[in-house]
Amino acid sequence: MPSSLSFASFIEKLVDESELQKIQLEFPKRRETRYVWGAAPEIELALSLKAGSYISHQSAAYLHRLIDGPLENIFVNFEQSRRIQKGNLTQEGIDRAFQRPVRVTSKKCKYNDKTIWLINGMYTGKFGVMEIISGNGGIIYVTNIARTLVDLAVRPVYAGGVLNVFTAYHRAKGKVIVDEMVETLREMGHIYPYHQVVGFYMDRAGVAEEKSLEKFREMPMNFDFYLAHQMQETSYSKKWRLYYPVELVKDLE
8 A cells, every 4th residue: 555545545445445334324413434344234233323332122122022023213222321310209290291292312313224213311220231142143232121121111102102012011921020020110210100001011911910910019109100191092090090092902902
């Protein structure tokens, strides 16, 4: 190589004449550039965007075979820094929050036929994150089944809706136990009473026996809660103090 050849020119020459590929991902406020040799596994490419990130929500459920494909969305979770969660719950505050649209990340881009979502999730110290081996031998970091089910219950919008969440819970029968779910909920420490949502899904999906589900009901149930934001026509579960969409029951029937 001549001494006059710059690094940028050298890379351009490799892209033109070798298997090196230049991939540019157009996010709303910035462009991310990645160089890969040969084919680029989409999930591994997505994980390279944020250090310490992991696959979560719908794409984690897909990897655990809790929902069917094709995989159209890749959710990459990179955690916020540790912070003390503050706030006192009131019924009025809960009602007001769930009448508003759910917050959804704007950090997303299209790559091939998939959408990559970057989620700046709450700090958990990567609780419930495991390693799996991809088809080409690479390591993929992904939430385990219990953590995935809790995440889906918290953000059904990242699952494709409550019916997809129910499907994931139904298929988790025999793959997860109540104690794992209870531990996950306690470790994550959500302010909102999401144990009512998780208990409802596990109850309706037949994941556990009634006696085991009492572990959820032993947790504080001081407020009426909601399965999702901005539901239209709802039914109410006295057992779980939970509003859920009528269409969920219709779809299950």
